Amino acid sequence: xxxxxxxxxxxxxxxxxxxxAAPRPAGLRNYGPTPTADDVGPGRVWHKYLAAHGYAxxxxxxxxxxxxxxxxxxxxxxxxxxxxxVPRQLAMTGIDLVGPVLIEYGTDDQKSRYLEPLRTGDxxxxxxxxxxxxxxxxxxxxxxxxxxPVGWRVEGQKVWSSGAISARYGLLLARTGAEGHRGLSMFIxxxxxxxxxxxxxxxxxxxxxxxxxxxDGVELAADALIxxxxxxxxxxxxxxxxxxxxxxxxxVGMFQRLERMAQAARRRDRLDPVLxxxxxxxxxxxxxxxxxxxxxxxxxxLSSPAFSVLxxxxxxxxxxxxxxxxxxxGTDACTDPAGKHDGAELVHAMLVGCAQTILGxxxxxxxxxxxxxxxxxxxxxx
Numbered sequence: 001x002x003x004x005x006x007x008x009x010x011x012x013x014x015x016x017x018x019x020x021a022a023p024r025p026a027g028l029r030n031y032g033p034t035p036t037a038d039d040v041g042p043g044r045v046w047h048k049y050l051a052a053h054g055y056a057x058x059x060x061x062x063x064x065x066x067x068x069x070x071x072x073x074x075x076x077x078x079x080x081x082x083x084x085x086v087p088r089q090l091a092m093t094g095i096d097l098v099g100p101v102l103i104e105y106g107t108d109d110q111k112s113r114y115l116e117p118l119r120t121g122d123x124x125x126x127x128x129x130x131x132x133x134x135x136x137x138x139x140x141x142x143x144x145x146x147x148x149p150v151g152w153r154v155e156g157q158k159v160w161s162s163g164a165i166s167a168r169y170g171l172l173l174a175r176t177g178a179e180g181h182r183g184l185s186m187f188i189x190x191x192x193x194x195x196x197x198x199x200x201x202x203x204x205x206x207x208x209x210x211x212x213x214x215x216d217g218v219e220l221a222a223d224a225l226i227x228x229x230x231x232x233x234x235x236x237x238x239x240x241x242x243x244x245x246x247x248x249x250x251x252v253g254m255f256q257r258l259e260r261m262a263q264a265a266r267r268r269d270r271l272d273p274v275l276x277x278x279x280x281x282x283x284x285x286x287x288x289x290x291x292x293x294x295x296x297x298x299x300x301x302l303s304s305p306a307f308s309v310l311x312x313x314x315x316x317x318x319x320x321x322x323x324x325x326x327x328x329x330g331t332d333a334c335t336d337p338a339g340k341h342d343g344a345e346l347v348h349a350m351l352v353g354c355a356q357t358i359l360g361x362x363x364x365x366x367x368x369x370x371x372x373x374x375x376x377x378x379x380x381x382x
Contacts, residue, residue, distance in 0.1 A: 184232030322353020
């Protein structure tokens with residue numbers, strides 16, 4: 001079981017040994033924070049094994065099946081999973097975002113009903129936040145929940161909802177009042193409800209992790225509301241720090257991809273001084289990213305502006321690493337990322353790299369946050 005009394009190096013060694021010895025179900029791959037529909041089966045078996053050995057929901061309080069693990073301990077586990085090339089849980093949304101929200105704001109009935117199936121990997125959740133006209137600016141959400149004599153009626157549309165096609169429940173941010181932050185509330189939506197339509201989005205790399213979700217007169221019970229009416233913005237903000245916690249683990253994958261790029265460049269006789277300098281610059285940025293992450297973790301404050309710096313650095317380094325693949329591959333960059341050729345992984349990195357500066361908050365939004373909230377610069381005209 002997860003031992004919170006070990007020091008950092010002892011904990012790292014224990015986790016590494018556990019992951020090396022753990023049986024891996026057929027078809028398991030490191031799919032990242034969100035499984036595709038094909039990943040759900042092996043991902044659920046893997047998650048149940050982690051949960052049975054005390055490695056699921058590390059940040060949850062012990063009273064709800066967690067380990068009360070420190071921010072540093074959680075980060076070590078995430079980094080070791082990245083080294084072992086395995087997912088650290090079935091899906092991020094339920095464990096990292098929904099769980100803390102229910103623990104902080106949920107009723108006793110909501111906690112007893114939803115937390116344990118989350119912990120054991122039985123239920124997948126999706127986050128119903130972004131909309132076609134409200135991506136990074138959640139205050140512009142227009143999906144509306146109107147109160148009825150028996151509960152709520154929801155009308156609207158969401159987009160970029162990770163894992164929605166496999167989800168049993170959705171965490172919905174909807175408007176219940178006037179425009180602005182105070183007019184938002186948070187709800188639980190059973191995804192099998194009448195009026196919920198899910199349309200998968202096929203990405204440029206051929207995977208399908210995101211979805212459009214249409215909510216056409218969806219009836220919710222009164223107890224679908226989380227917290228109080230008008231608390232939606234505060235609840236949504238609770239989820240953001242969790243999304244930032246494991247950003248530094250992406251450096252592990254980037255180091256591995258950079259090494260494979262160097263090997264591919266040698267095989268193709270493309271590793272000239274110009275390409276070598278570009279690779280060296282990226283290698284340096286990855287180490288700076290990792291050190292920034294370690295400093296942020298040492299502070300233990302997930303609301304620290306260091307995490308906005310980290311998000312910006314991680315996204316743009318990942319994008320530039322993907323761009324570098326074109327210099328390594330040459331015309332092979334035009335081939336199918338799902339193919340069996342030796343450059344398929346690098347083609348995939350090239351195609352998805354630019355998305356890193358959009359998902360989880362655009363680079364433009366991160367620069368506004370740093371400029372306005374950290375440096376005290378005048379607000380951007382809106």
